[in-house]
Amino acid sequence: MSSDQTHIIVGASLAGAKAAETLRSEGFDGRLLLIGAEDELPYERPPLSKDYLRGETERETTYVHEEGFYAEQGIELHLGRRVVSVRTQSAEVELDDGTRLRYDRLLLATGARPRRLAVPGGDLDGVFYLRTLDGSEALRERLVHGGRVVVVGAGWIGAEVAASARQRGLEVTVVDPASVPLERVLGAEVGSIYRHIHADHGTRLLLGTGIEAIEGSGGVERVRTTDGRTIESDFVVVGVGVEPRTELAIQAGLSVDNGILVDDQLATSAPDVFAAGDVANAFHPFYREHVRVEHWANALNQGPAAARSMLGRGVAYDRLPYFFSDQYEVGMEYSGYARTWDHVVFRGDPASREFVAFWLVGDHVVAGMNVNVWDVTAPIQRLIAERVAVDERKLANPEVALEELIPQGTGSVT
Numbered sequence: 001m002s003s004d005q006t007h008i009i010v011g012a013s014l015a016g017a018k019a020a021e022t023l024r025s026e027g028f029d030g031r032l033l034l035i036g037a038e039d040e041l042p043y044e045r046p047p048l049s050k051d052y053l054r055g056e057t058e059r060e061t062t063y064v065h066e067e068g069f070y071a072e073q074g075i076e077l078h079l080g081r082r083v084v085s086v087r088t089q090s091a092e093v094e095l096d097d098g099t100r101l102r103y104d105r106l107l108l109a110t111g112a113r114p115r116r117l118a119v120p121g122g123d124l125d126g127v128f129y130l131r132t133l134d135g136s137e138a139l140r141e142r143l144v145h146g147g148r149v150v151v152v153g154a155g156w157i158g159a160e161v162a163a164s165a166r167q168r169g170l171e172v173t174v175v176d177p178a179s180v181p182l183e184r185v186l187g188a189e190v191g192s193i194y195r196h197i198h199a200d201h202g203t204r205l206l207l208g209t210g211i212e213a214i215e216g217s218g219g220v221e222r223v224r225t226t227d228g229r230t231i232e233s234d235f236v237v238v239g240v241g242v243e244p245r246t247e248l249a250i251q252a253g254l255s256v257d258n259g260i261l262v263d264d265q266l267a268t269s270a271p272d273v274f275a276a277g278d279v280a281n282a283f284h285p286f287y288r289e290h291v292r293v294e295h296w297a298n299a300l301n302q303g304p305a306a307a308r309s310m311l312g313r314g315v316a317y318d319r320l321p322y323f324f325s326d327q328y329e330v331g332m333e334y335s336g337y338a339r340t341w342d343h344v345v346f347r348g349d350p351a352s353r354e355f356v357a358f359w360l361v362g363d364h365v366v367a368g369m370n371v372n373v374w375d376v377t378a379p380i381q382r383l384i385a386e387r388v389a390v391d392e393r394k395l396a397n398p399e400v401a402l403e404e405l406i407p408q409g410t411g412s413v414t
């Protein structure tokens, strides 16, 4: 097949590495370059706020592939190298050392970067952000010394870092303007379950307030909140969300709106240029709108999907959004995408921390989250994808298998 062609992937993380793997497994035998700004082999980020951060695992366990994989597959891995421009007219990329490379197909898998906290003292020594393996290692070393940490933001990263820091014995205060942790995605009712989980583990939650300033002479000494409190602190971890890394796409003139706009086969507005993972705002056939998903499973699956599109074998990417989180001894998986809902139905007692929550619009499930209950993702996703009208009493009853709620003879969800 097309051995005189060159395909280039920008961003050597999960989406990029899985795309490279798929290009080879699908038979592409031309030149294949995987270019990444970080000096590390492509790695997975979820452990960076969990086991790796707590010092329970080593760097190698985060790698997407073993070191030898890239050479074996004939994938030219360029690490510590940044692509500084894309010229779609001449189908070229330029690296930070001035090298220009022509492509036949280009994949942008440039991911996301943490949003900065714009307050006085936000750049003091001892203010940590968490996105990279090096960043996790620096924080891991800081956790070893113990002390008091203020976690800014009670979203997924903040909540997981708070849990890991508590598990390492630190004194932890979480500050967030929301009324409960994880409120943006889970809503107040389910988020309050997480408030109890954190409180029960001794994490102090200051909710409904923001950060006014971080203070200290030389390094972090205290944090002031917008409601006038002062929290003595040895260091701060900021987790206030991420923004897609769209600068290359903007400079190249691609359509960008909350990420790189791509169609349902992950093609951008420019010929032969694709995007996948955290940076891609992809048209989703099920939701009939663009959806940008900042989660592991999306990078894992969109990378291969984009690779197939690069080979002219694309199909619509219609997987439902899915993510997982681990905090203390509480593991969860969430499927679907619910911006608004009418009410939440629980299967099992939330107080037991073994339950499934369903977000409903009318009698349709739009999202489901299983907490310390496993092997139910497939039926939850089918309830959503097949737009099943559910009987709420059966939905709430753990004695009724979820599969029984799905009408016979309907298809399955990938």
Ligand SMILES: Cc1cc2nc3c(=O)[nH]c(=O)nc-3n(C[C@H](O)[C@H](O)[C@H](O)COP(=O)(O)OP(=O)(O)OC[C@H]3O[C@@H](n4cnc5c(N)ncnc54)[C@H](O)[C@@H]3O)c2cc1C
Pocket: 010, 011, 012, 013, 014, 015, 016, 035, 036, 037, 038, 044, 045, 046, 047, 048, 049, 081, 082, 083, 084, 109, 110, 111, 112, 113, 130, 131, 132, 157, 245, 248, 276, 277, 278, 279, 293, 294, 295, 296, 297, 299, 322, 323, 324, 325, 326
């Ligand atoms: C601490 C942490 C914990 C997480 N935990 C979970 C979890 O529990 N569950 C879950 O579902 N998701 C989790 N996620 C989210 C998940 O890790 C991301 O969705 C995933 O990493 C996205 O992968 P990606 O390949 O799209 O982008 P990224 O992982 O962001 O990688 C993009 C890469 O592109 C490189 N790059 C950018 N611009 C250029 C350029 N111009 N030239 C060269 N290289 C460039 C970057 O340096 C980076 O290495 C977590 C994320 C973090 C940070």
